[in-house]
Amino acid sequence: xxxxxxxxxxxxxxxxxxxxxxxxxxxxxxxxxxxxxxxxxxxxxxxxxxxxxxxxxxxxxxxxxxxxxxxxxxxxxxxxxxxxxxxxxxxxxxxxxxxxxxxxxxxxx
Amino acid sequence: xxxxxxxxxxxxxxxxxxxxxxxxxxxxxxxxxxxxxxxxxxxxxxxxxxxxxxxxxxxxxxxxxxxxxxxxxxxxxxxxxxxxxxxxxxxxxxxxx
Amino acid sequence: xxxxxxxxxxxxxxxxxxxxxxxxxxxxxxxxxxxxxxxxxxxxxxxxxxxxxxxxxxxxxxxxxxxxxxxxxxxxxxxxxxxxxxxxxxxxxxxxxxxxxxxxxxxxxxxxxxxxx
Numbered sequence: 001x002x003x004x005x006x007x008x009x010x011x012x013x014x015x016x017x018x019x020x021x022x023x024x025x026x027x028x029x030x031x032x033x034x035x036x037x038x039x040x041x042x043x044x045x046x047x048x049x050x051x052x053x054x055x056x057x058x059x060x061x062x063x064x065x066x067x068x069x070x071x072x073x074x075x076x077x078x079x080x081x082x083x084x085x086x087x088x089x090x091x092x093x094x095x096x097x098x099x100x101x102x103x104x105x106x107x108x109x
Numbered sequence: 110x111x112x113x114x115x116x117x118x119x120x121x122x123x124x125x126x127x128x129x130x131x132x133x134x135x136x137x138x139x140x141x142x143x144x145x146x147x148x149x150x151x152x153x154x155x156x157x158x159x160x161x162x163x164x165x166x167x168x169x170x171x172x173x174x175x176x177x178x179x180x181x182x183x184x185x186x187x188x189x190x191x192x193x194x195x196x197x198x199x200x201x202x203x204x205x206x
Numbered sequence: 207x208x209x210x211x212x213x214x215x216x217x218x219x220x221x222x223x224x225x226x227x228x229x230x231x232x233x234x235x236x237x238x239x240x241x242x243x244x245x246x247x248x249x250x251x252x253x254x255x256x257x258x259x260x261x262x263x264x265x266x267x268x269x270x271x272x273x274x275x276x277x278x279x280x281x282x283x284x285x286x287x288x289x290x291x292x293x294x295x296x297x298x299x300x301x302x303x304x305x306x307x308x309x310x311x312x313x314x315x316x317x318x319x320x321x322x323x
Contacts, residue, residue, distance in 0.1 A: 025247050
């Protein structure tokens with residue numbers, strides 16, 4: 001029962017992030033002067049199974065201005081292309097804080 | 110009145126597909142073209158949903174599913190092709206790069 | 207009547223978002239940025255249109271369309287995967303980043319651990 005609640009929360013997070021990110025991307029697109037500073041940064045993840053990492057990378061693809069490019073061989077590092085890499089530390093902090101926790105609540109008992 | 114709005118949306122979607130077509134024809138690299146094809150498929154799918162509403166029929170709803178699946182499979186096959194040169198690889202000859 | 211207008215407005219909004227993402231596909235400078243536009247905005251546009259269609263059939267034709275629901279779920283699941291695949295294929299086939307890019311962590315990883323592709 002608790003798991004069901006966590007799954008519903010994860011789904012709601014998915015939808016919310018999708019809307020926020022599309023709004024951010026649209027703002028970037030219709031700005032008259034292109035003000036993006038793209039780049040690729042690495043993210044160490046604590047998740048282990050393939051299933052969790054798949055979920056996390058899908059979620060990252062839906063966050064504002066980030067897109068998973070590659071997963072390292074040891075499946076512990078994700079390479080993420082960010083649209084505006086103002087502060088990579090802040091970005092990865094945010095991903096770790098909200099998404100990993102939400103996914104862990106679903107997959108771990 | 111609603112049909113006017115729907116017709117307008119059809120026109121907007123058609124313009125969007127034309128934009129993607131430009132990227133598909135011009136795109137400097139192959140992945141550009143793949144992304145454009147993917148977007149065209151997705152926009153086509155929504156056009157058919159609008160058409161369903163316009164004609165007040167449920168007959169075309171199957172097409173939405175089929176186009177969605179075909180677009181995704183096409184994208185997957187093309188990306189695998191330009192990545193490794195093969196689409197379906199043998200189980201034995203696994204060269205995980 | 208007003209409900210139909212609202213559904214039409216949602217459809218128009220979705221179409222406009224799709225058009226903006228197509229515009230982004232034309233305008234942005236390299237494949238990675240374009241892939242952002244194609245993945246996110248186009249998905250939202252399509253989801254809005256499909257959800258509006260579902261509501262329309264539910265409210266005005268008394269038809270609960272499972273196919274539309276399946277379509278929504280399918281688009282929602284496959285759009286990020288497709289974006290990831292294009293990005294990865296672009297990187298592995300050696301498309302270079304835009305000149306304004308500021309950072310590339312993957313480059314060192316590739317050259318040190320896996321060798322040139």
